[in-house]
Amino acid sequence: MTGFDLLTFGEALVSLRSAGPLATGGALTMHLAGAESNVAIGLARLGHRTAWAGRVSDDELGRYVLRQLRAEGVDVDHVTRDPERPAGLMFLERRTADLTRVGYHRAGSAGSALHVDDLRPALAAGTRILHLTGITPALSETAREASRWAAETASRAGALVCLDVNHRARLWSRDDARAVLSPLAGYASVLVASADELDLVGEAGADEATVVAGLLDRGVETVLVKLGGDGARAYTRDGVRHAPALPVTAVDTVGAGDAFTAGYLSGHLDGLDLAGRLRRAVTLGAFAVAGHGDWEALPRRDELSLLDDLQPGSTLR
């Protein structure tokens, strides 16, 4: 069998990070960003065969995106190059020590023009897991249809479908999101959300227990509720399990949720039990927050235990 361990798709952005205030100018550094590509990299670093699909601009910025994904060992053979549309961009500014501010330039981007046809070849190659997020259906009509089609197709083909709600308030309203994501959740085996996103895959305003119950009823096998510094809760038909976060010094929380998801799915691919999957999930989350960048600090397989029993200021000689 040739297929992938995990296939994911969405928009990969070029993130321009500014150390100081954007309005006063200064140096920017380029980074690859994107909830789905973060997950893909997280799994590729752990040795899983991982592919990312989507649409990139056919210019230097699109090539930058592909260079980064290839460098990380993520398969990009099925990526579409769009000669008409520009790369999606984001500006990331450290506004204060506690507050990061993001500005998007993604309307009309290559990534937002994702179409069902862009995903056919990658899905045809086969995959054990299909991962998608609630960002992609918010990008455009065609991206919405592509998301639905991919979830349905993978689900029918027996792949585990994982949906991370990932609500982006600047892209659509909670009501619009719910109308799309709630049906989409029906294809998912694993549903990931932060506590305040949960009712986007249930009734508006419903509490956690009610939403989770509904999801389990609809066939979702695992509901993962991300709690930031408090770790996560995992609901299955067998009940709920809480995993605390690892005690690390947090320097950059962007990408922590994607790392958590990548860790969980890696545990699934390795056949770990729920406790083991959650342990790996919070481990990857810890790496993500303890280092700079959305994904740059994620661990390779031989590094998974680096943060265990760590004293601040440790040196590994």
Added chain:
Amino acid sequence: MTGFDLLTFGEALVSLRSAGPLATGGALTMHLAGAESNVAIGLARLGHRTAWAGRVSDDELGRYVLRQLRAEGVDVDHVTRDPERPAGLMFLERRTADLTRVGYHRAGSAGSALHVDDLRPALAAGTRILHLTGITPALSETAREASRWAAETASRAGALVCLDVNHRARLWSRDDARAVLSPLAGYASVLVASADELDLVGEAGADEATVVAGLLDRGVETVLVKLGGDGARAYTRDGVRHAPALPVTAVDTVGAGDAFTAGYLSGHLDGLDLAGRLRRAVTLGAFAVAGHGDWEALPRRDELSLLDDLQPGSTLR
């Protein structure tokens, strides 16, 4: 009435400069870019009362643009802030020692949504010179109409109108440009073009002499033909005059044409004769190419003679 010495308008872009290849990532530096803002800064540095009008995004990048213009003493009181549209961006990459490559992200930008109403207050304040370029009418229908309206209004009010053809092949075809710019040239007292742009304000394929004759017939008083390292030619009813470029080491030619125009118009405001105006034009052009950046190296009034009789490697102690 006090009014401005020079009013100009158009799109000011945030230029992101990469020292090395964009596709391999790395640090970018932010700069203000825009043919018209370059001219405005060139004149403001020489002490002329200068204003720039246009539409900027109402976010950190728009604020960056305004900060830079204010820092240079360019009046931005009549700038419109657009809460809906993003800043126009350009990526500038030094592809090789001899070749700079530019990529634009300006479709749908705040600047491209320029409207007649954005220009009314600034024009109402009065100006001795109105400067516009052939870039602005290529941005959108409303920007085209705004350009025409401003040229007509200023011309009627007795201001000197200066039009720099500045053809941007990625924005429109030569035929489309000619259909708009040729009538626009009818409002101009000063017409600036490079040699290969001249027939965009005349018959397609017409030679320099023919186009110039036609322009002078239509009332243009001075036609300036930019020749890069060979300096410039100025045509008036009295004939043609050639001004050689100053012998400097060129390190960055971007913005040289705008500097040339700024120098010429400064000479006009100072009441210099044609020879003096051309001398100042090539002087500013020399500063532009001898320093890095689109406008950063432009001289203040006390620096105008710095490049005269300069030996390479001079030190001013």
Added chain:
Amino acid sequence: MTGFDLLTFGEALVSLRSAGPLATGGALTMHLAGAESNVAIGLARLGHRTAWAGRVSDDELGRYVLRQLRAEGVDVDHVTRDPERPAGLMFLERRTADLTRVGYHRAGSAGSALHVDDLRPALAAGTRILHLTGITPALSETAREASRWAAETASRAGALVCLDVNHRARLWSRDDARAVLSPLAGYASVLVASADELDLVGEAGADEATVVAGLLDRGVETVLVKLGGDGARAYTRDGVRHAPALPVTAVDTVGAGDAFTAGYLSGHLDGLDLAGRLRRAVTLGAFAVAGHGDWEALPRRDELSLLDDLQPGSTLR
């Protein structure tokens, strides 16, 4: 009436910041520094019409100072350029994580040569508030007289006078400072000091209550005592009110006091009551300490609530 909302004056320095130890060399970054210019920028960012007066060197560093102030929208039309004297400089070195060390090169600087005549035009334009600090009278005899003259003139013209004690031990002794500042406080409606500076506007060694009582007796309406991480106390004839600091991660405390004062005065200009003025004061103080630089992190009006209910590691998407 055309005047300013706030006029302030003093010495604006070029601050050269070193990331590591100065003695081992390395890169320095240039910044605008100065207690009064910090206050001017704080108010300009909030949309108040603000002017800064003083004397700058007529060279590239003086132009740097003016560029920065203009960029921030602070009026510098009444600044004097001194062709004889150099810019005042300061070197700022992060000695350890907890200790910043400053070295001054300001003796004989343009700024220290401030003279009454430098302030006449700006004061003639009118202002609602005149802000001055105890640094300026320490710079020179003429600067002392200029400070006194300005306080008296503005006070007579009905402007609110605000005096921030700001004792600089390297410029003068506590006794010398007291001899000058105590009379100066007589012109002030608002007096700002840290707890250990209070007796510089009262009897040497007097306790807070005694000094405050004396000041209120002498006509000061509000005495603000800055308490660093503990917030501030405000005394009026109606009693005392404490405002706690906002709970943010502090990364750079330089400029925090100036931000506090700017916030208070902005509240005054907006007609807020004492509680509202204090709230804005501690808010600006929080921005100042939560970001790098003396003033770079100060908020615009639309950002005033950004730090409310903030979790560490928040991302504003």
Added chain:
Amino acid sequence: MTGFDLLTFGEALVSLRSAGPLATGGALTMHLAGAESNVAIGLARLGHRTAWAGRVSDDELGRYVLRQLRAEGVDVDHVTRDPERPAGLMFLERRTADLTRVGYHRAGSAGSALHVDDLRPALAAGTRILHLTGITPALSETAREASRWAAETASRAGALVCLDVNHRARLWSRDDARAVLSPLAGYASVLVASADELDLVGEAGADEATVVAGLLDRGVETVLVKLGGDGARAYTRDGVRHAPALPVTAVDTVGAGDAFTAGYLSGHLDGLDLAGRLRRAVTLGAFAVAGHGDWEALPRRDELSLLDDLQPGSTLR
């Protein structure tokens, strides 16, 4: 048939570039270096299926090497990771404007431990071209045997073998080099050398004509003599052809020879005639010298004509 268009092998180094003098410290930038990997990247950028084989350290630096090669689309599936030996390093210092100085730390490196067994899987996959250099056999006994074995095996399998002499005087003497490289040349269809390296594949001290005649007699089909700024000469049984260098501004000559070879081999893979192959060879050489880095400036297929008829200071908008 799946195989590669080109397979190459050798040592890939981590190059640490210093902008100023190394002895005074300062910042270093990391780059991938290696004559063979330069050629692999040159071909991969032009769209050829390219693989690099060799031995890399099993640490962060080895991973850096693999990341860079993967990013450029070079297949590294058959690379051996050596858990015992460190990465080979080089320090590259711009000693003066005209002189670059290189220091190597490669003795005992992972790359120098190359063994026949490291190359078996890659060669088994099949390739149209095998490229090797005279550096590899100088690294160690096992690397020497691996080079010979690979050349013989590929030659027998019908692949075109290309040998670039690339004498490294610090690794071995001219006599030692000749004793190994001269027999190795017997397997080559294409032999590349600079003029002063030619007698390392012939008699010591023999002139160009004599060495070339000998090589052609021994079955080499094409002898390419690199002439730096003067272009190159190509000898075949049909005679000699000279290709002038493209007129570009040279800023970094490191890697120019490898670029030349990559261009030639790309022309071969595309079925170009000798003139076309040489044209592509000097074109890639021109890109290499006109940009910074060993390979970073090499062109993609759509960029091949960028340097044609280029004026200094051109801008591609």
Added chain:
Amino acid sequence: MTGFDLLTFGEALVSLRSAGPLATGGALTMHLAGAESNVAIGLARLGHRTAWAGRVSDDELGRYVLRQLRAEGVDVDHVTRDPERPAGLMFLERRTADLTRVGYHRAGSAGSALHVDDLRPALAAGTRILHLTGITPALSETAREASRWAAETASRAGALVCLDVNHRARLWSRDDARAVLSPLAGYASVLVASADELDLVGEAGADEATVVAGLLDRGVETVLVKLGGDGARAYTRDGVRHAPALPVTAVDTVGAGDAFTAGYLSGHLDGLDLAGRLRRAVTLGAFAVAGHGDWEALPRRDELSLLDDLQPGSTLR
């Protein structure tokens, strides 16, 4: 002539520090590293006459090492330049906020080839203290013999010998280390170790009390047990004394142990009692952890009290 206050020897490395992950490339900064040179600098900064001996590469990197030591006032007149062997290198990567990872390239380095003859001239010059670490004997046979010879020679000459155990697990096993270091401790008056290193100078697995008792029995006068953030314990025949660490914000713990030792030995040279020596030891340790770099933040004599009663965010104006 009395010679040096302190002589130390060992391997000085060029440390290449990466701000982010090494595997993704990026800028590196050069630093001098080495436990013994750290101690030498710590003492030289406090005004003691200090010398460092050892073997450095005769290339730019070796010159960098000497430049740094000379800059700090450490005598390097007796350093041997090795024309054959390269500089020892280390790569230091901030893996996460809490974890620094070090990779060494020191096998076969100039420093590891240290020989008795390299130390004769420096020892002949005379010294009050000889400091050595357990790293040097792990480098090579000759370095081991040189360490033993120097300890014995200095001890006989009446110098105080200080041995810091400094176990490097990558260089040798605990058993191998114990076999060498335990006899070496017999020459020492001062023995420094972290708690988990103590049994390397005693019986394997012995507890602290037992090892200390044994050392005191064998003639060691003071045993210093470094406890990181908990300070240190000092054992003498008179009993045990604990010194708490100074309360500072730790940003870089590398070099803290060497700073501690330097402080202790400086106190000895100044004739302080045990409490005073420990106070200086933890003071230097506090400087080391409160600033970046292995030694860059160490204090000069006039700075020794800077951290006393320090509030976070203090500014020394």
Added chain:
Amino acid sequence: MTGFDLLTFGEALVSLRSAGPLATGGALTMHLAGAESNVAIGLARLGHRTAWAGRVSDDELGRYVLRQLRAEGVDVDHVTRDPERPAGLMFLERRTADLTRVGYHRAGSAGSALHVDDLRPALAAGTRILHLTGITPALSETAREASRWAAETASRAGALVCLDVNHRARLWSRDDARAVLSPLAGYASVLVASADELDLVGEAGADEATVVAGLLDRGVETVLVKLGGDGARAYTRDGVRHAPALPVTAVDTVGAGDAFTAGYLSGHLDGLDLAGRLRRAVTLGAFAVAGHGDWEALPRRDELSLLDDLQPGSTLR
């Protein structure tokens, strides 16, 4: 007597270099600058025993100066630390590719307060050469007297005195300079000047031949006239000799004259004949202009022949 090969004195400045325009801010790099310290470093790099005397500020910047000189092996044991006065500074801005602009902050600096007493200990140590420049006597009355005293004292003690005219027009007028320097030249064996400085040690307006004749008459043995890119002329009683400059790519001419003088004096110390001294002089000048910085690119003894027969773009592997 041990003494120095060369002793020099003057003001060493901290030079702050800006890559772009100073007025727009941006990063500065710190460098040691000073005509005399440049000469001292030039000789120290060639292995001569060299000392620099003068007065430095007793702060971080003064320590920076001493660190740099010590790093280069220049003896600074006789330097005076001035607790009252600040370091002299200069800002160096690359205004255009061909023009460097320098701004000084040296009035009232520690260096300018040089006093005879500061030089007594160094001169007492003995020296083969005393080197001084025409900058020092322009700094203050006491520095003038110190210069005269040192020249007289060294001359009487049999040292070769070298005077480089080095006119600084911002420090004093040509007439003032002549009144001081012309008598000072009477102590010199070697007189160095650029062509337009020559009449500062002769009659105002006198031509080269006349001035040189007068100097030789007054006992000067060698008059060196620096001609920039044209090399230099050396006059002795035996006639005149011209030394052409080495053909290198010039990137930074600052410090070239000092390098030239250092080369000449090194040749003298090595006992070379005039041709050899001039050859070394132009060689050091070539290194200075071919690399960045005032002295950073100067050669060590083993590098003296690096620029011989150099092709642009050479790589020393």
